[in-house]
Amino acid sequence: MLRALGDGTLMGAVSGEGAPRVLLLHGWRRTSADFAVVQQRLADDGLSSIALDLPGFGASPPPARAGGARTYAELVGGVLEEFPEPAVLVGHSFGGRVATVLAARQPSRVGRLVVTGAPLLRLGAPARPQRSFRALRALHHLGLLSDERMEAARRRHGSDDYRAASGVVRDVLVATVAETYEEEIDALTVPLSLVWGEDDAVVPLSVAEAVAARRRARGGSVTLDVVPGAGHLTPLTCPERLVAATHESRT
Secondary structure (H helix, E strand, O other): OEEEOOOOOOOOOOOOOOOOOEEEOOOOOOOOHHHHHHHHHHOOOOOOOEHHHHHHHOOOOOOOOOHHHHHHHHHHHHHHHHOOOOOOEEEEOOOHHHHHHHHHHHHOOOOOOOOEOOOOOOOOOOOOOHHHHHHHHHHHHHHOOHHHHHHHHHHHOOOHHHHHOHHHHHHHHHHHHHHOOOHHHHHHHEEEEEEEEEOOOOOOHHHHHHHHHHHHHOOOEEEEEOOOOOOOOOHHHHHHHHHHHHHHHHE
């Protein structure tokens, strides 16, 4: 059942009886529906949960201003006020970025963080745009290339996610791609559970291993559950592993 949450601009799927205990945040170009099976299994185990439609996705309208995961954490953080005790945060991909920021910023409202398939760290130098695109961008900056032709070039050279986005949501994507979260990872005071597809081609397992190593080097609590044969869409392909990680947070 979808209902309005926070200041009324967020929509979320509420599942289970009683006060919510688990907050689930979906990935880019996804919706709360990705967590339907997770929510049902949590409800069967007596845990109520909320799966948000993040701003600009599903039934939630786009944000009024652009920004990356840190901005999104500000937009959705008020939902944690609906939880009577520290919540278990579960975040997939983009939602994992947002959840990590929330857990670092609001440790008193978060009991544990479960992250799956989220690009929290950049392991190599960011790829530079092709030379031809950089040349077109320079011409546009000088006023020698029209906005229409520049937009066509952006769509031609951009990722699938970029081509599918428009308006403020595209600006959110651009801001998010430039972010990494070393500061938030180091600031975490709650236990961190990483659940990762062994064959994740979008955010490879090496990212999770680097996050786990960084946490351990600083004495932080972290576990890494590698799911054999799983890819990026873990909420759909191995929901039981996310449910298990959620229960671990309550032992």
